[in-house]
Amino acid sequence: MSDSCPVCEAEFLENFFSIKQVPVIINILSNTREEALGRPRGDIDLGFCGNCGHIYNTSFDLSLLDYSGEYDNALHFSSTFRDFASQLVDTIVNVRHWKGSNLLEVGCGKASFLQALCKRGGNSGIGYDPSIEDQDWTPVGPAGGKIKLVRGYFGKEDVSVPGDKIICQHVLEHIEAPADFLQDIIASRKNSLAHSAYFEVPNVLYSLRDFGVWDIIYEHCSYFSPTSLAFLFNRFGYAVDSCEEVYGNQFLSLHAEFGAEKRHLEASDLGELTKLVSDFSQTFKEKSRDWRTSLEPALSGEKKVVVWGAGSKGITFLNMMTDGKGIDYIIDQNPAKIGKFVAGSGQEIQTPEFLVEYRPDMVIVMNPLYKDEIAHKLAGMGLTPEVVVA
Ligand SMILES: [Zn+2]
Structure with missing residues (x-):
C-alpha cells in the first residue's frame, strides 16, 4: 500500500499500532480445524494521518485477499441490529424524504436494506454486488416500490444506470483507494450530477475510545474517523449534511449532497483523536494483560x-x-x-x-x-x- 494517506494524500504518517500475522480473511469459515489453522496471514500496522484524521493499515496487501469461498458477515440474525436497520429506513424515508426516487446501492449484499427502502418509500432501487444473483425488476410492497439486482461491481462506466440517491454501507473500509472509488461514483452520475448519498462505515473513534480493538481486522484497510470521512466527501465536491456516530457509536453515518452549495464546516479538531491514538498502544497492552489473567x-x-x-x-x-x-x-x-x-x-x-x-x-x-x-x-x-x- 502507498505511504501517503488514501483520503488526503498527506505524506507524513505516524505508525502507532501493530499486530503481526493475523488471518487475512476471517469472514470465510473453514470446514475443518486444520484448514482453519492454515489460513493465510498478514500484518496490520496502523498509520495515523495528522492532516485529516484517517487511520489505515500501511502493510495492507490486496493480493493476499482471496474472497472466493462462502463470505458471510450478515448481522441480521440479531434483533438489536434489525431494530437499528429498521429505524434507519424510517429516517431515510420520512426525514430525508427518499420517496418515489431512484436508488442505487453499491455493494448491496443480500439487498435487504435496499428492499426495505423501496418497499416503505415506494422507491425504485438497483443494487450491485459480486455475491448476489441477477434479478430483473420485481415489485416490492403496495407503495409501488420495485427492485433490480445486478451481480458484479458498479463502475464509472455505468452512466446509464438510474439513481440520484446513492447508498453504500460497510464497503469503503475495504477499498484500498477510497478517493478513486468516490470519484468513480461521481463520474457515473455525469448525466445528472446532482445526487444524495448515504454512506456507513465502522467508526474508528469507537475502536480507540471504547476499546473496540476487536474491530481491527485485516480485511479493513481503512479506518474512518468522523473527520476523515467528512474530509473525503468535501474533497470531491459534496456538501456534508451530517456525519454522526450511530449504533452505540460503532458506526459512522454520513448524509451528503453532490451539486448542492457547500456548507461551511467548522475547522476539524483532531485533538481528541491524536490523544486517543497516542494512548492506544499502551491501553491495548493493559487490556490484553487483563484478559489473559481472566x-x-x-x-x-x-x-x-x-x-x-x-x-x-x-x-x-x-x-x-x-x-x-x-x-x-x-x-x-x-x-x-x-x-x-x-x-x-x-x-x-x-x-x-x-x-x-x-x-x-x-x-x-x-x-x-x-x-x-x-x-x-x-x-x-x-x-x-x-x-x-x-
Ligand atoms: Zn489524511
Missing part, C-alpha cells in the same frame, strides 16, 4: 469458557487472546456457520442450544449492544454462567 482458569482447564458471536469481533478476540488454546467453542445464531471452524485460531462454531449440555462457566459477549439479548436467551435455557463483555 482466561487463565480456562487455559488450566478449571473453567469452561465460550465466546458468543462468530463475527469479526469474536474471531479477532480468539486470534489475539487464545492462540487456539483454552477456549474450544464459539457460539452463533446463524445456522450457516454451525459446525465450521474459526480462521487462524481453529475453534468450532456451535449453536446456543449446544450450551444446555456444555454448561459453560463464562460466556464472553463480543458486542455490548447484544449483552441483554444474550443473557436473556441463556436464562431462557436455564443457564446462569457469568456473562462478560469483551
Whole structure:
C-alpha cells in the first residue's frame, strides 16, 4: 500500500499500532480445524494521518485477499441490529424524504436494506454486488416500490444506470483507494450530477475510545474517523449534511449532497483523536494483560469458557487472546456457520442450544449492544454462567 494517506494524500504518517500475522480473511469459515489453522496471514500496522484524521493499515496487501469461498458477515440474525436497520429506513424515508426516487446501492449484499427502502418509500432501487444473483425488476410492497439486482461491481462506466440517491454501507473500509472509488461514483452520475448519498462505515473513534480493538481486522484497510470521512466527501465536491456516530457509536453515518452549495464546516479538531491514538498502544497492552489473567482458569482447564458471536469481533478476540488454546467453542445464531471452524485460531462454531449440555462457566459477549439479548436467551435455557463483555 502507498505511504501517503488514501483520503488526503498527506505524506507524513505516524505508525502507532501493530499486530503481526493475523488471518487475512476471517469472514470465510473453514470446514475443518486444520484448514482453519492454515489460513493465510498478514500484518496490520496502523498509520495515523495528522492532516485529516484517517487511520489505515500501511502493510495492507490486496493480493493476499482471496474472497472466493462462502463470505458471510450478515448481522441480521440479531434483533438489536434489525431494530437499528429498521429505524434507519424510517429516517431515510420520512426525514430525508427518499420517496418515489431512484436508488442505487453499491455493494448491496443480500439487498435487504435496499428492499426495505423501496418497499416503505415506494422507491425504485438497483443494487450491485459480486455475491448476489441477477434479478430483473420485481415489485416490492403496495407503495409501488420495485427492485433490480445486478451481480458484479458498479463502475464509472455505468452512466446509464438510474439513481440520484446513492447508498453504500460497510464497503469503503475495504477499498484500498477510497478517493478513486468516490470519484468513480461521481463520474457515473455525469448525466445528472446532482445526487444524495448515504454512506456507513465502522467508526474508528469507537475502536480507540471504547476499546473496540476487536474491530481491527485485516480485511479493513481503512479506518474512518468522523473527520476523515467528512474530509473525503468535501474533497470531491459534496456538501456534508451530517456525519454522526450511530449504533452505540460503532458506526459512522454520513448524509451528503453532490451539486448542492457547500456548507461551511467548522475547522476539524483532531485533538481528541491524536490523544486517543497516542494512548492506544499502551491501553491495548493493559487490556490484553487483563484478559489473559481472566482466561487463565480456562487455559488450566478449571473453567469452561465460550465466546458468543462468530463475527469479526469474536474471531479477532480468539486470534489475539487464545492462540487456539483454552477456549474450544464459539457460539452463533446463524445456522450457516454451525459446525465450521474459526480462521487462524481453529475453534468450532456451535449453536446456543449446544450450551444446555456444555454448561459453560463464562460466556464472553463480543458486542455490548447484544449483552441483554444474550443473557436473556441463556436464562431462557436455564443457564446462569457469568456473562462478560469483551
Ligand atoms: Zn489524511
